Amino acid sequence: RPAAPQISSCRTQGQIAVTYSEGPSDATAKIVRHLNNFNAKGNFFVNASWLYTQQYAMVIQNIYNSGHFIGMTYRVRDDDSSLWSHAQIRDDIIKNAQTVESLIGVSPKYVRLHYTPERDVKTEAILADMGYVLVGYNLDSQDYSRKDSVGPNSIDDVYRSAFVRQRDTYDAMGSFISVQYDIPETGALNAVPFMVNAINDEGYDMVRMDGCLNDPQPYKKSATSLETVSDKFSFEQPEYHSGQQPVPEDML
Numbered sequence: 001r002p003a004a005p006q007i008s009s010c011r012t013q014g015q016i017a018v019t020y021s022e023g024p025s026d027a028t029a030k031i032v033r034h035l036n037n038f039n040a041k042g043n044f045f046v047n048a049s050w051l052y053t054q055q056y057a058m059v060i061q062n063i064y065n066s067g068h069f070i071g072m073t074y075r076v077r078d079d080d081s082s083l084w085s086h087a088q089i090r091d092d093i094i095k096n097a098q099t100v101e102s103l104i105g106v107s108p109k110y111v112r113l114h115y116t117p118e119r120d121v122k123t124e125a126i127l128a129d130m131g132y133v134l135v136g137y138n139l140d141s142q143d144y145s146r147k148d149s150v151g152p153n154s155i156d157d158v159y160r161s162a163f164v165r166q167r168d169t170y171d172a173m174g175s176f177i178s179v180q181y182d183i184p185e186t187g188a189l190n191a192v193p194f195m196v197n198a199i200n201d202e203g204y205d206m207v208r209m210d211g212c213l214n215d216p217q218p219y220k221k222s223a224t225s226l227e228t229v230s231d232k233f234s235f236e237q238p239e240y241h242s243g244q245q246p247v248p249e250d251m252l
Contacts, residue, residue, distance in 0.1 A: 003121045004128035006136035007110075010175035010212035015242075016204045017212040018195070019043040019137065021073050021112055023182035024050055024059040027189045031182055032063050034192035037251075040206045040244035044182065045071040045112045045135070048096035057103055064104040067233045067241055069208040069218070071135060072100055074127070075114035081122045089126050097223035106219035106229060110135050110209050112179075131226040135209065139178035141195075143186040149252075155180075155191035159198040173203065177212065193247040200246045207242045210235035 010017060020031065024046055035042050044063050050056045064070050074096060081089060101107040111132045113120060124134055139162050141155045148154040159178070166174040180188040199206055210218035216236040217228035232239045 003119055004124040004134055006124075006134045007213065008136040008138045008177055010177065010207065011214050012212075013175055014173040014204055015207045015212055016139075016176040016178060016199055017043055017207050017209050018178050018180070018199075019045060019071070019112070019135070019209070020180050020182040020188065021045045022047050022114070024056045024063070025183045027184045027186075028056075028182045029059050029062065031189050031192055032059075032066060032068065034189075035068070035196075036066055038193070038196045038245050038247055039241075040196055041068050041208045041241055042206075043069040043071060043110075043209045045073040045110070046100060046108075047073045047075065047114075048099040049075070051099050051103060060100070060103050067239060069110075069210065069233075070100065070104055070108055071110035071112060071209065072097060072108035073112050073114055074123070076116075076120065076123055079114070079116055081120050086122075086126055089123055090130065093127065093130065093132075094223045097220070101223055106231060107221065107223045107225070109133055109218055109220045109228060112136070131220060131228070133213075135177065137177045137179040139176045141178055141180045141188070141191070143180045143188045143191065147187040147190070149190060149194055154194065155187055156194035156198050159195055160202070163198070163202040163204070175212075176204075177209075193252055196244050197247050197252070200244055205242050206244045208233075208235070208240075211240065211242050
């Protein structure tokens with residue numbers, strides 16, 4: 001069967017969903033503090049493997065209760081789906097999603113697969129059949145190699161260059177889903193204020209994944225259910241928030 005579709009951009013021009021994958025880690029709470037200071041919402045695709053640690057379990061609850069969006073990073077055991085049956089992979093996905101659900105009260109619906117050199121169409125198909133939405137990206141922050149705050153080796157430069165390229169090519173704003181990795185060895189943490197200003201300077205709005213896709217029910221009722229649900233922070237709910245505030249010079 002063909003590969004399951006992956007979401008890689010927002011529905012509305014001028015929007016950007018800033019996503020973080022593979023956390024939570026020691027960097028995550030600090031990233032969230034930055035985002036909260038700038039009245040911006042992020043999207044955290046959490047790896048359930050880390051959530052058995054009380055410290056990180058509390059981090060994900062704080063992320064969720066601050067109105068940020070929770071998705072799930074899923075990693076097939078041994079990074080090789082050919083070693084496992086459909087039923088084994090399905091059970092493992094459910095176990096991971098239930099770990100997240102036990103902490104925030106709803107199950108993730110949006111999933112990003114852990115990077116593998118070849119697309120894992122088998123696992124993608126299983127996730128799609130289970131009602132999960134696969135999320136890719138069209139803006140790679142390159143935070144794994146870019147560690148400077150500004151200049152040619154910075155995440156700030158990646159964002160600004162992408163926006164300029166979009167404008168020069170299409171004479172219009174684009175829509176983006178960007179990817180960062182909220183783990184200490186990347187440049188993601190230090191980049192937050194510079195990234196927010198790059199987005200703000202170009203007139204883009206930071207959005208949650210549900211706002212990016214106009215999805216009023218962005219979670220699953222439970223890990224095993226196909227039924228989708230909203231919460232008070234969801235798109236079209238009173239506490240839904242998008243946009244950001246510019247970062248003052250003295251905070252850069």
